[in-house]
Amino acid sequence: MKLIITIFILIFTHTAFSTSITVNDATAEKGQTIHIPVYADITEGFVYQDTSNLFRIEFNFNALMLDFKDVVLKGESIIVDSEIKTGTILNTDDYRNSTFYVEFSQEIDNESGILFYLEFEVLAGPDTIASITPNLFILNNVEIVTEFQEGLVSIPEPVIETDKSYISNFYPNPFHRQATAEIRFTQPTRIKLSTYNLNGSDKLNEFCYSDCIEKHFRLTDEAGVEYMGDELLMDGKYKLELRNDFSTLAAGVYLLVIETDYKVLSQRFVVIK
Numbered sequence: 001m002k003l004i005i006t007i008f009i010l011i012f013t014h015t016a017f018s019t020s021i022t023v024n025d026a027t028a029e030k031g032q033t034i035h036i037p038v039y040a041d042i043t044e045g046f047v048y049q050d051t052s053n054l055f056r057i058e059f060n061f062n063a064l065m066l067d068f069k070d071v072v073l074k075g076e077s078i079i080v081d082s083e084i085k086t087g088t089i090l091n092t093d094d095y096r097n098s099t100f101y102v103e104f105s106q107e108i109d110n111e112s113g114i115l116f117y118l119e120f121e122v123l124a125g126p127d128t129i130a131s132i133t134p135n136l137f138i139l140n141n142v143e144i145v146t147e148f149q150e151g152l153v154s155i156p157e158p159v160i161e162t163d164k165s166y167i168s169n170f171y172p173n174p175f176h177r178q179a180t181a182e183i184r185f186t187q188p189t190r191i192k193l194s195t196y197n198l199n200g201s202d203k204l205n206e207f208c209y210s211d212c213i214e215k216h217f218r219l220t221d222e223a224g225v226e227y228m229g230d231e232l233l234m235d236g237k238y239k240l241e242l243r244n245d246f247s248t249l250a251a252g253v254y255l256l257v258i259e260t261d262y263k264v265l266s267q268r269f270v271v272i273k
Helices: 004-016 212-216
Strands: 019-023 035-044 054-063 066-072 085-089 098-104 111-122 129-139 147-149 151-156 178-185 192-199 203-208 216-223 234-245 251-260 264-271
Touching: 019 129, 035 151, 066 085, 129 147, 178 264, 192 212, 203 212, 212 216
Parallel strands: 019 147
Antiparallel strands: 019 035, 035 111, 054 098, 054 129, 066 111, 085 098, 129 151, 178 234, 192 203, 192 251, 216 234, 251 264
């Protein structure tokens, strides 16, 4: 009987009130880091079972134009949980419909104002508008009935899709110890290179980011000059050698993402044992 009453209270509480989560609109330029406020009008009285209650908000966003960095808490933020957790799930079939989530544990009954700020770096890309759309609000794995409103980031100088920069397939692929790909940049650029394990339904686990070239890659131009990855690279062709020394990469499917000043390049590779 106690269990039935608890479930009834939980369901009633989550449907009897109205909650809304809204992302602010913004205007930004490529290379800029921005903090976008997420507003909430929470008029629900949640059922708290114990001190381990976990809230989760999921957002869809345009990963071609925005690189989600972190959640920023400021003085006026409703959320003060220092153990806040975030993560990104890239949609490799459509980067514009990628997802990130924010998890925190805090009582937030009947609150109205800024929950927290989302930190993004604006990337070069083909669109003039990047959307950030909250789509799920959960308490302890139970979905909360919520009204959502997206935010739009206007980017004044998009890049035309006809740019001919590319990264070729790795060869050989699959591979065990070593593989090579060709990259072409059509104009001078700096790059950010990251690599991910692909697990399940293309949910990604990052295994290498700022130190990727140092750990697993060797980047050289057509004259054989080697680069560390943080330099300004001139337009032209480059060879990217992927090394799996001592079998440090487990067998599986991986994704390489290269962010330039004007485009996002990606390529998959498969490691075998």
